[in-house]
Structures are given as structure tokens and as C-alpha cells.
Amino acid sequence: MQQVFSIPKSMKENFKYTFCPGCDHGIAIRLLAEVLDELGIQDKTICAASIGCSVFIYDFINVDCIEAPHGRALAEATGVKRARPDKVVFTYQGDGDFASIGLAESMHAAFRGERITALMLNNTTYGMTGGQHGPTTMMGQVTTTSPTGRNREYYGYPARMAEQIALADGCAFSARVALDSIQHINEAKKAIKNAFQVQLDGIGLGFVEILSTCPTNWHMTPEQAHERVRNDMVKTFPLGVFKNFE
Amino acid sequence: MEKNFILAGFGGQGILLAGTILANAFMLDDKNVTWYPCYGAEMRGGTVNCEVVVSDTEVSSVHKQNCDYALVLNQQSFDRFINNVKTGGTIVANSTLVSEAKPRNDIQYVFAPMGDLANSLGTSKVTNVVSLGVLSSVIDIISKDALKLGIEKVLGEKKKDLLPLNIKALEAGAELVSCAKL
Amino acid sequence: MSETDKVLIKGNYAIAQAAVNAGCQCYFGYPITPQTEIGEYLSGKMQELRRGYVCAESELAAINMVIGAVSTGVKAMTSSSSCAVALMQEALSYAASDELPVVLVNVMRAGPGLGYIYPAQGDYNQSVYGGGNGDYKIIVLAPSTVQECIDLTYKSFYLAHKYKNPVILLADGLLGQMMEPASFGEYPYPEIDNSSWALTGAKGRNSRAIYSCARDEKKQIEHINHLFEKFELISKNETSWEEFETDDADIILTAFGSMTRNIKAAMKVLREKGIKAGCFRPITLSPFPHKRINELGKQGKDFIVVEMNMGQMFKDVKYAVNGESKTELVNRPVGEWLKVEEIVSAVEKITEKSYAASI
Numbered sequence: 001m002q003q004v005f006s007i008p009k010s011m012k013e014n015f016k017y018t019f020c021p022g023c024d025h026g027i028a029i030r031l032l033a034e035v036l037d038e039l040g041i042q043d044k045t046i047c048a049a050s051i052g053c054s055v056f057i058y059d060f061i062n063v064d065c066i067e068a069p070h071g072r073a074l075a076e077a078t079g080v081k082r083a084r085p086d087k088v089v090f091t092y093q094g095d096g097d098f099a100s101i102g103l104a105e106s107m108h109a110a111f112r113g114e115r116i117t118a119l120m121l122n123n124t125t126y127g128m129t130g131g132q133h134g135p136t137t138m139m140g141q142v143t144t145t146s147p148t149g150r151n152r153e154y155y156g157y158p159a160r161m162a163e164q165i166a167l168a169d170g171c172a173f174s175a176r177v178a179l180d181s182i183q184h185i186n187e188a189k190k191a192i193k194n195a196f197q198v199q200l201d202g203i204g205l206g207f208v209e210i211l212s213t214c215p216t217n218w219h220m221t222p223e224q225a226h227e228r229v230r231n232d233m234v235k236t237f238p239l240g241v242f243k244n245f246e
Numbered sequence: 247m248e249k250n251f252i253l254a255g256f257g258g259q260g261i262l263l264a265g266t267i268l269a270n271a272f273m274l275d276d277k278n279v280t281w282y283p284c285y286g287a288e289m290r291g292g293t294v295n296c297e298v299v300v301s302d303t304e305v306s307s308v309h310k311q312n313c314d315y316a317l318v319l320n321q322q323s324f325d326r327f328i329n330n331v332k333t334g335g336t337i338v339a340n341s342t343l344v345s346e347a348k349p350r351n352d353i354q355y356v357f358a359p360m361g362d363l364a365n366s367l368g369t370s371k372v373t374n375v376v377s378l379g380v381l382s383s384v385i386d387i388i389s390k391d392a393l394k395l396g397i398e399k400v401l402g403e404k405k406k407d408l409l410p411l412n413i414k415a416l417e418a419g420a421e422l423v424s425c426a427k428l
Numbered sequence: 429m430s431e432t433d434k435v436l437i438k439g440n441y442a443i444a445q446a447a448v449n450a451g452c453q454c455y456f457g458y459p460i461t462p463q464t465e466i467g468e469y470l471s472g473k474m475q476e477l478r479r480g481y482v483c484a485e486s487e488l489a490a491i492n493m494v495i496g497a498v499s500t501g502v503k504a505m506t507s508s509s510s511c512a513v514a515l516m517q518e519a520l521s522y523a524a525s526d527e528l529p530v531v532l533v534n535v536m537r538a539g540p541g542l543g544y545i546y547p548a549q550g551d552y553n554q555s556v557y558g559g560g561n562g563d564y565k566i567i568v569l570a571p572s573t574v575q576e577c578i579d580l581t582y583k584s585f586y587l588a589h590k591y592k593n594p595v596i597l598l599a600d601g602l603l604g605q606m607m608e609p610a611s612f613g614e615y616p617y618p619e620i621d622n623s624s625w626a627l628t629g630a631k632g633r634n635s636r637a638i639y640s641c642a643r644d645e646k647k648q649i650e651h652i653n654h655l656f657e658k659f660e661l662i663s664k665n666e667t668s669w670e671e672f673e674t675d676d677a678d679i680i681l682t683a684f685g686s687m688t689r690n691i692k693a694a695m696k697v698l699r700e701k702g703i704k705a706g707c708f709r710p711i712t713l714s715p716f717p718h719k720r721i722n723e724l725g726k727q728g729k730d731f732i733v734v735e736m737n738m739g740q741m742f743k744d745v746k747y748a749v750n751g752e753s754k755t756e757l758v759n760r761p762v763g764e765w766l767k768v769e770e771i772v773s774a775v776e777k778i779t780e781k782s783y784a785a786s787i
Contacts, residue, residue, distance in 0.1 A: 012635070043631035048496065049639075058637040064627035066499040067639035069522050072492035075484070079496025080627070082480030083454050083504060087629055105492075108485040266607065270436050273609040281436065281607035306693030307768050308606050308686070399436075 008033035010042040012062045022222025024179045024212030025053060028121060029060050031189045032092070036063065039196055045088040048077040050102075052094040053127045061092075071102025074109040077116045088199060090117040095136040096126050099159045103135075106165070113170025113204035117195045120161060120207070122237065123214040131217030135159040138236050143217075158236055162209040166242035172204030173197075174243040178211040178234065180226040187239075194244065203245050211237055247302045249387055250310055252327050254295035255319030255340075260374035263400070264317070265296035267378060271388060271396030272300045280308045293322050300387065315385060317377055318344065319360065338381055340373065356384050358422045364415065372415035379419020390420045433611040439577045439603040440465035442610055443533055446581035447505055448473055450615045452531075454480030454504035456493035458512065461545040462601035463535035466507040480504070487512040491519040491532065498528050499638055501626025503585050507533035509601075510551050511543050514559060520594055521560025524655065525640035527625075529588035533581070533597045535604035538762035547601030548762040549685060552740035555596045556714045563652055565659040567595040567666070568714040572688040574608035580711075586617035591662055592625070598713060600736075602765060603686045663715035670709045671720075673699075677706030679779065680724060682745055683734045684710055687765060691734050694771035701772075703779060713741070718748040725752030732778060734758045734771055754782060 007013070010033035019025045036042045045063045049055055051070035058065040068076040073091040081089045091098075098106050098120040109116060125143055126132040133146040136158050140149040150158075166174035173195050177188035188210060195206030211233050213225035220228065251268065255261040265281050272279040283296045297313070299305045312332045318324045319340040328349060331337050336354040339346075342361030358380045364373040375397065382390045397412050437445075444466045447455065455474055457467040467483075474481035480497060484490035490506045497504035508516065513534045523530040534555060538548040555568045567587050569580045577599060584595040627636055642648040672692060674680055681691040688709045698705040708724070708731075710717050725731070730753045733742040739757045746755040758774040760766055766774075 044629035046500070046627050046629060049637075058639070062630065062635045064630055064635050065637040065639075066496060066627055067522075067526070067637070068492060068495075069518055072488065072495075072519070075489040075492035076496035076499070078482060078489075079454065079456065079480075079493035079498075079504065080500055081496075082456075082482060082493070083497035083500045083502045084628065087500070104485050105489050108489065112482070266436065269607060273434060273436050279436070279609065282602065283605055304692065305608075305689065306696075307690045307765065308602060309765060311767055311769075 008037045010036035010062050012060055015060050018056055018059060019053065020216045022213055022215035022225055023053070024123075024210070025056070025121065027179045027185060028119070028210050028212060029057060031185070031192055032119065033061060035189060035193045035196055038193065039200070041088045041196070041200070044086070045090065046080050046084070048073040048080065048089065048091045050091065050093040050097040052097050054092050054094045054097065054121060057092045071097055071100070072105055073097060073102060074105040074114070074116065074118060078109055078112070078114050081114060081116055085115070088117075088196065090119065090196070093118070093120050094127065095120060095122040095124070095161070096134045099161050100135040106161075107168065110165045110168035110171045110205045110207070113172070115199045115202055115204065117199050117206040119192065119195070119210060121210045121212045122161070123212045124233065125214055125217050127214045127217055131214070138232065160237060162207065162242050165205070165207045168205070170204045171207060171243050172245040173206040175207075175241040176209040176211065176237055176239050178229050178239055180229040184239070191241070198245060209237070211239075248299065248306060249314040250297060250299040251315045251317060252295055252297050252313040252330060253317045254293060254323030254327055255374075256292050256322065257294050259294075259319045260371065261294050261319060262296050264374035264378055265298050267375070267393060267396040267400050268388065269298050270399045271392040272298070274395045274399060275392050277301065278303065278305050280305045282308045293320070293326065295323065295327070315381070317381055319373060319377060320344065336385065338377070338384060340377060356380065356423060360419065360422070363418055363422055367411070367415055367418060372412060375412050375415040376419035376422070379416040380422050383420045383423050390416060433613070434609040435611070436607050436609050437574060438465060438605060438607050439574045439599060440535065440605070441469055442574050442577040443507070443581050443597065443599065444469040444473070445612060446578040447585070448477070449612055450582050450585040451503050452479070452505055452585065453502040454494070454497040456482045456484045456490040456497070456504070456506050457508065458484050458487050458490050460509045460512045462537055462547070462604045463507050463509050463533065465604070466533060466535070487515040488519070491516040491530070494530050494532075495519060495523055495526070495528055498530055499526070499627050501622035501628065503529070503531070503589065505531035505533060507535065509535050509537045510539050510554070511537070511541065513551065513554060517554070517559035518561075520558060520566060521562055521564055522640045523594045524560075524564035524566060525562070525651070526638050527592040527655075528594065528638070529592055530594040531584045531588050531597070532594065533599065536598065536600040543762070545601065546763045547736070547765070549600055549687065549736040550740070550762065551598065552684070552713065552735070552737060555598050556716070556744070564655060565593070566714060567591070567593055567662060568598050568712065569595065570598045570684045570711060570713050571603060572686050572709065573610075574603065574606065575610040577603060578610055578612055582615050582617060587666060589620035589622065591658060593658070593662065598685065600685050659715070666712060667715045667717050668711040669717040669720060670711060672707040674706035674708060674724060674729065676704055677729055678704040679730045679732055679775065680706045680708045681732050681734055681771070681775070682708045682741070684713055684741055687734055687736060690765055690768055690771060693768040694775065697768060697772045698775060701776075703775065705775065716744050716748070721745060721748035722750060722752065725749035728753055730754040730756070730782070732756045732758055732775055734766060736760055736762065736765060
């Protein structure tokens with residue numbers, strides 16, 4: 001009999017799914033694990049985990065992990081990589097961790113061209129604390145700390161990280177992807193693989209911004225949440241590859 | 247025995263280096279020695295200074311109120327440290343840039359045209375080493391030979407080509423003041 | 429070690445070269461007076477040796493880079509000064525709980541706030557008690573001479589790895605900036621095997637995760653108890669101090685770091701004046717030599733703590749003495765170190781006062 005489905009080797013066995021129903025973290029981690037498998041690098045990869053829902057990555061991923069204080073994942077990843085240049089290092093962060101409290105670390109890792117892969121899940125809110133306004137919250141979006149919606153006067157504008165990181169000379173690959181359809185999921189996997197490949201080739205920082213859902217805090221069903229990604233989020237956060245050093 | 251020196255001048259006169267040579271000379275003479283530079287708020291106004299303490303036993307404190315010897319290369323340093331010389335102490339001044347006034351009568355003065363001498367050797371950059379030569383000729387606790395070793399140590403292999411000029415400056419400085427040791 | 433191996437060297441350079449000798453694989457730092465020479469020196473040296481070096485974007489980043497590096501089992505350090513060490517407190521709390529061998533050199537300047545760049549000893553509390561959240565302990569070593577800058581840098585790396593605990597080398601601006609003859613010798617400690625916990629990729633073994641807290645309350649209680657049991661062991665094995673002429677002393681001058689030199693000189697002057705003074709100097713500020721101080725207190729010896737802050741170590745000495753004898757403070761908040769004469773006259777005043785009180 002032909003086996004058509006298996007858990008990637010880079011996933012832990014018997015993990016317990018702890019994300020909310022309809023959350024895209026599960027898909028993102030699965031894609032990441034498939035990429036690690038396909039590149040054959042699971043046993044030499046080290047992850048710098050972050051704070052927020054993304055912190056749960058070490059419940060799922062079967063690689064060595066170090067926990068970073070909020071926003072400091074790329075600093076720790078830099079330390080890991082400089083100490084062990086032969087290892088593959090990646091961060092797995094939310095938009096709050098990467099684009100708000102950790103913006104300095106994120107930008108400088110890109111400027112320095114660290115041979116690291118950085119994945120940022122953008123769900124336009126602080127998920128773990130219950131859906132507050134964050135750096136990627138869209139104009140007009142209602143959150144618990146933007147009760148009448150994001151407006152220019154009080155909040156300014158959302159941060160577009162894939163474009164910003166692409167501007168850094170040290171960035172080798174930067175893309176924005178989504179997980180709302182089979183086609184997009186396939187493209188996302190390709191982007192993640194590219195972001196690792198530029199590290200393996202020693203070119204520079206590989207970055208992927210992954211648009212993802214937060215049905216719980218968006219007060220939506222999983223299907224509605226993915227429709228929001230498809231119809232609204234991509235207007236503010238257009239999908240595409242913004243930098244690619246082949 | 248514990249004696250301390252304040253060395254002072256304006257930035258660029260090589261005063262910290264002069265202190266470093268002096269401290270190395272003491273170290274090579276098996277003395278306990280410390281070198282402490284002007285630091286923090288003291289650095290304002292363009293003057294630079296450092297303190298060298300030498301002792302037969304452990305150095306008591308690195309940074310003291312008053313000194314036994316002051317070596318000053320410019321007027322500002324003379325004015326600033328003249329009152330920090332202990333009674334009976336000595337101030338050695340570069341008369342090329344310092345006017346020969348003697349505001350206190352409880353200390354000894356040595357004025358020598360160190361800058362002029364350095365210029366005659368081809369560069370004012372060796373004023374600091376000339377001043378050490380002068381110092382060695384007027385006080386007992388440091389000799390010209392010890393300072394030579396100090397210069398060698400500080401220049402090291404990398405700057406060995408500068409050794410002849412500096413030895414010449416030291417020798418010339420030592421000849422500059424004809425009076426006997428104080 | 430022969431005398432000819434001696435070099436006249438600044439405390440900052442001594443620390444930097446000692447780190448190189450100790451096998452420090454990575455240095456991460458951000459400039460701040462009065463310790464900038466450490467980063468300047470290591471920027472060249474680490475590149476020459478093909479080791480890790482990053483001019484970090486901030487002290488926050490620098491200490492977290494150290495966490496990343498040491499999590500892979502290598503020796504790594506950062507250096508900074510007072511107000512910037514304040515920025516690192518969160519990471520120290522993490523590192524202590526993660527049980528990671530972070531080495532942090534703090535060449536103290538003044539405080540609070542920006543604190544300006546004159547020397548001071550105001551980081552005793554910040555180092556010993558920490559500004560991070562939760563219950564954790566850091567090993568704190570305080571050198572008093574340039575030679576000790578070398579010796580205790582070696583020891584910092586050793587203790588950090590031996591006990592999987594962050595270590596702060598607490599120097600001060602005076603020590604960082606002054607030169608003194610010193611010799612390096614070789615790194616005198618055995619290498620610690622980190623292979624049981626270091627993150628090196630899950631090759632031929634299960635994957636590992638290093639994190640600071642357990643999600644299960646019971647496990648977290650166990651974890652914190654474990655950290656404190658470990659520190660008990662550190663206390664037992666590693667507490668160190670120096671004493672001078674305490675045997676017949678009536679009063680014991682106590683200081684840490686480079687102030688030790690001044691109290692030793694003051695002790696000599698006081699003895700010449702007929703006051704039986706001794707000196708006591710903790711080398712490990714954490715763990716603190718409470719037990720020995722208490723013993724000396726029980727012998728009826730009074731303590732006079734001399735420090736460049738508002739009495740930060742004073743309260744630990746007082747706690748250690750525990751009422752067995754008198755404890756007094758001679759201090760200045762920041763700036764020029766208390767001169768020997770100032771210490772002598774302050775002690776004379778105190779002893780006269782206590783003599784007057786006793787009749």
C-alpha cells in the first residue's frame with residue numbers, strides 16, 4: 001500500500017495541537033517542517049523562538065530551540081549563528097515581536113546581512129493577549145485598544161515589513177505570502193524554502209512575512225478569517241517577492 | 247617609599263604616553279606602580295593629565311589629592327596643578343610654553359625650554375620624551391637608563407624605528423638642566 | 429610566572445585579553461564610557477582569530493546575542509557600564525532561569541540615570557540583587573587590581589560554565605582606565621563539558637529546548653527551588669574574600685573593588701596612630717561572605733564600610749553582622765575615590781564617638 005500522508009520528520013511525534021481552530025500557525029509550522037525535511041537540515045537547525053502565540057513552536061518542531069525575550073529573537077539568532085556558523089538558524093515570530101518591540105533587532109539583522117532565516121506571521125493583532133492594536137493593524141480595524149478602529153490621528157499607519165526588510169542591503173530574500181488557498185500555501189512553501197536557501201548559500205538574511213488568521217480575536221469563523229486575508233489584508237499587504245538574490 | 251607624579255599638558259603633547267613610559271620604567275625597575283589618566287569631567291578644556299604612583303610596597307591609592315612631582319608642558323597645566331604640589335615637592339615645567347613665575351615659595355621649580363629643544367631635534371612631538379629626560383636629571387627616583395628601557399618597552403618591535411630619535415630626545419633632555427639633582 | 433612576563437596594562441585591555449585567553453568565542457557589545465576599550469580591542473582581536481564579534485545595535489541586542497551564543501555551549505561575553513547594564517536586566521533574568529553561562533563585564537560609572545562618566549560603585553545593588561523580574565541569582569565578582577581583572581575574568585568564564593549561571597564581573601571606571609603591571613599566564617581552569625545541554629542541532633539525539641519558565645505551576649516551583657539549591661552550592665564552594673590584620677583588630681574597614689587599596693592604606697595609617705584596624709574585602713559580592721563577617725562580628729570587631737555609593741554593600745554587612753557589633757558607613761555617592769586621609773579622619777571621628785558613647 002502506498003503511504004500518501006505522513007508527519008514531517010522535523011515535527012515532533014505525538015504533539016498536541018494547542019492553537020485555536022482556524023489559526024494559520026499550524027499550516028505555517030507544517031510548511032516549515034516540510035522545508036527542513038526537504039533540505040535535509042533538521043539535525044543541524046536551531047530555532048530562536050519568540051514571545052506571543054508563536055512561542056508554542058517548540059511544542060511542535062523537532063529542532064533545538066532557544067526561547068528569546070520578547071522582540072529579541074533575531075539578536076539571539078545572531079548570537080547562535082556567530083557562535084556556530086555551520087548551523088542553520090531561523091526565527092519564528094509574530095508581527096508584534098518582529099515589527100514592534102523587536103524592530104531594531106529585525107532591521108539590524110537585515111542590515112548586517114546575517115545568514116539567518118526569519119519568519120514573521122502577520123495577523124494584524126496581538127493574539128496571545130487577546131487582540132490588541134499592533135504595528136500591522138489595518139486602517140479602520142477594531143481591536144480592544146482601537147475600539148473605534150485604527151485611525152491616523154491616534155495610531156498612524158500599519159508597518160509593511162516585507163517591503164522594508166527588502167530595502168536592506170543585507171537582505172537576500174524577502175517575500176510576503178498567504179495561507180488562504182492551496183495555491184498560496186504552495187507559494188508560501190516555496191518562499192520559505194528560498195528564505196532558507198539564501199542562508200545555506202551564505203548570501204544574507206532570508207525573510208518571509210506570512211499573512212495569517214486570528215479567528216478568535218477577529219471574531220470570525222475560520223472561513224470568514226481566510227476571506228478577510230484574501231479580500232482585505234492583501235490590499236494593505238500585497239503578496240509577492242520583494243527581493244531575491246538568486 | 248611612595249611618590250606620585252602628575253603629568254599634564256594639552257592634548258597632542260603626548261602626556262599620557264610620557265606617563266606610560268615613566269610607569270613602564272618603574273615596572274622594569276621592579277617597583278609597584280600605577281598609572282591613572284584624567285578621566286570624565288576632568289578632561290574638559292583641552293588639557294590632559296595622568297597620575298603615576300610608585301611605591302616599594304603596594305600602591306596605597308591610585309588617585310591622590312596632591313603630588314610629590316608635577317611635570318607640566320603648558321601654561322594651563324601649570325596654573326591648574328601648581329597648588330597640588332606638596333610642600334617640598336617639585337614642579338618641572340616646559341618654559342617654551344610656561345612663563346617662569348614662582349607663585350609659591352614652599353616648592354621647588356625647574357623651568358626648561360623643552361619645546362624649543364624638541365623643535366631643534368626636528369619635531370615638537372618629542373617634547374614629552376625631552377621632559378622625561380629633564381625629570382631624570384633633577385630627581386633621584388628615576389634614572390635616564392630606566393627611562394630608556396621604558397621607551398624601548400613602549401615602542402616595542404612595531405615602532406622600533408622611532409627608538410633612536412626618542413633616545414636622542416631623552417639624552418638631550420637630561421643635559422638641558424645643568425643644575426645638580428635636587 | 430616570572431617577573432618579565434609583566435606588562436603595564438589598562439584594566440579594560442586586561443579584561444579583554446583575558447577573555448581571549450579564556451577561549452571566549454564571541455563578543456557582542458555597544459560602546460559606553462568607561463569600558464569602550466574592551467569592545468575596541470576585541471573588535472580587532474576576534475576578527476584576527478576568526479571568532480565571533482558584532483557591534484550590536486544596542487545593549488539589549490548585545491546581551492541577547494550572548495544568550496544565543498552561549499546556548500550553543502561556547503564561551504561568550506558582553507561588556508557595558510551602569511546605565512546600559514540596566515538595559516540588560518531582563519536578559520539576565522532570562523539567562524539565570526535558562527541556566528546559561530552568560531558573562532557580563534560591568535565597568536561601573538555613576539548613577540542614577542545617565543550618571544555621567546566619573547567612577548562610582550553604585551551598581552552593587554543592580555548586580556547583586558538585580559533589576560530583572562522574579563527570583564534569580566547572579567554570581568558577582570569584584571576585582572580590586574588590574575591583575576585581578578585578569579584572574580577574575582578567567583574565573584568568570586569558569587564559574588559561569590561550571591554552574592550554568594550568569595556571572596557579572598563588576599569593575600569600576602578607575603580600574604578600567606588605570607594601568608598597572610600584571611601578567612596573564614594561561615587560562616587556569618579546566619574546560620567544562622557542555623554537550624549534555626548545548627544546542628548544536630538534534631543530530632543523533634532528541635531535540636532540546638531552552639526556556640525560562642515551565643507552563644506547569646508545580647514544575648516552575650521545582651525549577652526555582654532547583655535554582656536556589658544550586659546557588660546554595662555556589663555559596664558553599666565559591667564564596668571568597670580577603671582579610672588583612674583582622675586577628676587583633678578592633679575595627680574592620682570593609683570595601684569592595686578598587687576601594688580596597690585605599691582602605692588598606694588607611695589601615696596602616698590608623699595602626700600608626702594606635703587604632704587597631706583591619707581590612708575585609710569580599711571578592712564574591714554574590715555569594716556574599718555573610719558567615720565570615722558574622723564570625724568577626726561575634727568576636728566584637730566593629731565594621732566600617734567604605735564605598736562610593738549611598739551604602740549599598742553597607743546594608744549587607746550590617747545584615748551579616750546581625751547586631752553582634754557596630755556597623756558604620758563612610759561613603760561618597762560618586763566621583764573621586766575617598767582619599768586615604770578622608771577615610772582615616774572619618775574613622776577617627778567614628779571611634780571617638782563610640783568611645784564617648786561607651787563611657
